[in-house]
Amino acid sequence: MAGGESGMKSYDIGVLGGDGIGPEVMREGLKVLEATAEVEGFKYELVEYPYDSEHYLKTGELVPDSVIDEWRTLDAFLLGAIGHPDVEPGLVERAVILGLRFGLDLYINLRPIKLYAEHLCPLKGKGPEDVDFIVVRENTEGMYSQIGGHLKKNTPDEVALVNGVYTWKGCERASRYAFELARKRAGEKGPEHEPKVTLVDKANAIRPQDIWTRAFASVAKDYPNVATDHAYVDACCMWMIKNPEWFDVIVTTNLFGDIITDLASMLQGGMGIAASGNIHPGKTSMFEPIHGSAPKHAGKNIACPLGMVGAIQMMLDYLGETSAASRIDAAVGNLLTSGTVPSADARSGIGTSEMGDMVVARVRGD
Ligand code: IPM
Ligand code: MG
Numbered sequence: 001m002a003g004g005e006s007g008m009k010s011y012d013i014g015v016l017g018g019d020g021i022g023p024e025v026m027r028e029g030l031k032v033l034e035a036t037a038e039v040e041g042f043k044y045e046l047v048e049y050p051y052d053s054e055h056y057l058k059t060g061e062l063v064p065d066s067v068i069d070e071w072r073t074l075d076a077f078l079l080g081a082i083g084h085p086d087v088e089p090g091l092v093e094r095a096v097i098l099g100l101r102f103g104l105d106l107y108i109n110l111r112p113i114k115l116y117a118e119h120l121c122p123l124k125g126k127g128p129e130d131v132d133f134i135v136v137r138e139n140t141e142g143m144y145s146q147i148g149g150h151l152k153k154n155t156p157d158e159v160a161l162v163n164g165v166y167t168w169k170g171c172e173r174a175s176r177y178a179f180e181l182a183r184k185r186a187g188e189k190g191p192e193h194e195p196k197v198t199l200v201d202k203a204n205a206i207r208p209q210d211i212w213t214r215a216f217a218s219v220a221k222d223y224p225n226v227a228t229d230h231a232y233v234d235a236c237c238m239w240m241i242k243n244p245e246w247f248d249v250i251v252t253t254n255l256f257g258d259i260i261t262d263l264a265s266m267l268q269g270g271m272g273i274a275a276s277g278n279i280h281p282g283k284t285s286m287f288e289p290i291h292g293s294a295p296k297h298a299g300k301n302i303a304c305p306l307g308m309v310g311a312i313q314m315m316l317d318y319l320g321e322t323s324a325a326s327r328i329d330a331a332v333g334n335l336l337t338s339g340t341v342p343s344a345d346a347r348s349g350i351g352t353s354e355m356g357d358m359v360v361a362r363v364r365g366d
Contacts, residue, residue, distance in 0.1 A: 008041060008043050011045070015048050018080040019054070020292070021298050022052070025307065029309050032356065039327065040323055040327060049063075051096055053087045063095045068100075068103040071104060076284060080289070081292050083295070105140060108281075109254075110278075111290065113131060120273075131244045138252070138257065139254060147163040164208075179223040182226045182248060183195060185249065194227060195227065196226065198246075200252035201230075209253070229246075236256075269345065271291040271346050272345050272348050279318065285318055302352065304344060327363055332359060
């Protein structure tokens, strides 16, 4: 990050629109970023990268290690979506998404679940005051460790092994992040709000996951004013539907975080609005919508760009542009409570670029 000639802050931001609807939602997100920067007074340079699935199909090239090194020198990274029907499942996803997460040690995957308007929520009788929690997903270990493989592949004796890796360091730092976040949210929400962190695991059936239980308990001692709770992941899914208002901050493993945040995203309106930050505090972090590339919706101007807009909001908050982040939050809130947006699902019922324009108008205060 460098100060511009005017002393204005300037950020170097890596951009990879990716596959399917990725480039379309990215375009709208960048429109919102541009408008916000103008109004709020900061600058940025975009550095575009080509490593999507089309690039792989054309050249056979995945992200080179030297490029991952380059990514570490940026201020932040924006990713649209990766996933292409003509490429072996997970190949480019692992190179780009896991390349960023593991390569930059982005050990937190932060996924806010916030309902802006009651009509977007599929639950009966639940409104914005009931759905406002945040999931801290451990992002570099667990079942995503890539440690494992096959024996006697494609024979009747085939064996497939995958190791769930949980380190004390990984459980400790994710738990600490969750408690710090609970404290921060309490500061923002005022004295009525009771901060709470819920650990979600499956330590009854998967006994070694009690490393989470112990690491969580040891961190909790440092936060006497934050309540603690625990739910096994199956029960967590049930409570999320029955009583979403019970959750404040959830901390969980990589795989469980992946699964419960797809479920949770429906509470806030759908995959069209769910955003995430892949974060290593103090270092280059990556921001992306939770949804995938949705090839069937690509190129039709129907995909909802609000998840990408939310990712940009999270990026600005992370970079310390908190007023800019609040401006986007208010713009999206205003739009969604205006009643003009029928849904926040993958297809919102409003054109991708029209939705981008609607957010931009509100960011500018038109
Ligand atoms: C997500 C996605 C990824 C994940 C895939 C695309 C590898 O589902 O970000 O939630 O499993 O983490
Ligand atoms: Mg997922």
